[in-house]
Amino acid sequence: MKNPEFDLQSNTTVTNKENFFVSRVKKYPVLTFTLAVLFSVRFVIVLILYFTGTTTAYQYSLSTEFLLVAIPLIYLFQWLIATWVASKFTRETLRNKFYRHPIATIIFAIFYALDLPYRLAESDLGSGLLAAFNIFEIVVYYAFTSFVWWLLVCWISQKIWKTQKLSWSWYNNLVNKIFAILPPLYKFVLGSMVALLIFLLLFLLLANLSGYSGADLQAL
Amino acid sequence: MRTIGIIIGQILYIGSGLLMFFFWLMAMSSWLGLLGTILAFVLAPGAIIFPLVFWFVEGVFPVSYFILWATGIVGIVITGIASSFDE
Numbered sequence: 001m002k003n004p005e006f007d008l009q010s011n012t013t014v015t016n017k018e019n020f021f022v023s024r025v026k027k028y029p030v031l032t033f034t035l036a037v038l039f040s041v042r043f044v045i046v047l048i049l050y051f052t053g054t055t056t057a058y059q060y061s062l063s064t065e066f067l068l069v070a071i072p073l074i075y076l077f078q079w080l081i082a083t084w085v086a087s088k089f090t091r092e093t094l095r096n097k098f099y100r101h102p103i104a105t106i107i108f109a110i111f112y113a114l115d116l117p118y119r120l121a122e123s124d125l126g127s128g129l130l131a132a133f134n135i136f137e138i139v140v141y142y143a144f145t146s147f148v149w150w151l152l153v154c155w156i157s158q159k160i161w162k163t164q165k166l167s168w169s170w171y172n173n174l175v176n177k178i179f180a181i182l183p184p185l186y187k188f189v190l191g192s193m194v195a196l197l198i199f200l201l202l203f204l205l206l207a208n209l210s211g212y213s214g215a216d217l218q219a220l
Numbered sequence: 221m222r223t224i225g226i227i228i229g230q231i232l233y234i235g236s237g238l239l240m241f242f243f244w245l246m247a248m249s250s251w252l253g254l255l256g257t258i259l260a261f262v263l264a265p266g267a268i269i270f271p272l273v274f275w276f277v278e279g280v281f282p283v284s285y286f287i288l289w290a291t292g293i294v295g296i297v298i299t300g301i302a303s304s305f306d307e
Contacts, residue, residue: 029221187223194228
């Protein structure tokens with residue numbers, strides 16, 4: 001005979017597990033959407049390589065079968081880390097952190113801006129829309145890793161200097177402006193890229209289905 | 221998700237609408253010269269039915285314009301779905 005108490009507990013556990021992922025997705029939709037898009041693009045490329053029989057070295061001499069398993073796991077892990085870091089801050093606490101550490105922020109921003117072109121130059125970006133996605137991915141990942149390093153520096157600096165030493169109004173205004181501009185700008189860039197991807201996919205799909213020859217465009 | 225969905229949908233239907241108007245303008249000026257260019261602006265909403273007009277005039281089924289049309293409709297659908305989401 002089943003123990004009703006045990007059943008109740010196991011059901012609750014299952015519900016909690018579901019809620020963890022669903023609540024994270026609902027709480028961080030932009031983060032989830034970003035990683036879902038990047039994962040989809042990367043995964044589809046590997047799938048195409050797999051089904052066309054291309055024995056790809058991809059970038060690190062790994063087999064395609066391995067990549068098919070590794071890519072979802074890596075992106076899931078990245079999503080877990082990113083949402084975990086995001087869960088530690090609200091917009092206001094993050095803004096206050098930026099206010100409190102102007103020197104570290106300025107140094108990291110300069111390093112980021114100076115180093116990013118080199119990071120892009122040393123990567124194999126591909127061409128067309130794929131290059132746009134690769135550039136976007138590098139920019140976002142490098143920004144995230146810089147952000148984590150910045151957090152570490154802020155934490156160390158907070159341990160050394162207990163009170164805030166510097167406060168500049170122009171810097172605070174700049175932080176406010178960046179906090180106002182960056183979220184819509186990010187959404188617009190990501191949205192544009194996804195819109196372009198949808199357009200290309202639709203065009204390819206419908207053109208293949210209808211056996212498009214380009215006769216209508218030549219008519220004008 | 222709501223904002224990004226709306227952005228994607230709007231880019232799709234506004235982008236395809238602008239492209240459709242561009243092709244409408246090109247076609248009208250090709251068919252009627254300067255008068256066609258002026259008429260293209262006056263009858264700008266006619267760009268919506270441009271694939272049908274082109275098909276009727278040229279006798280060639282305009283696949284690319286219908287694809288553009290379909291893209292616009294997909295954009296409107298995405299915007300509609302995204303608008304129904306909670307922020």
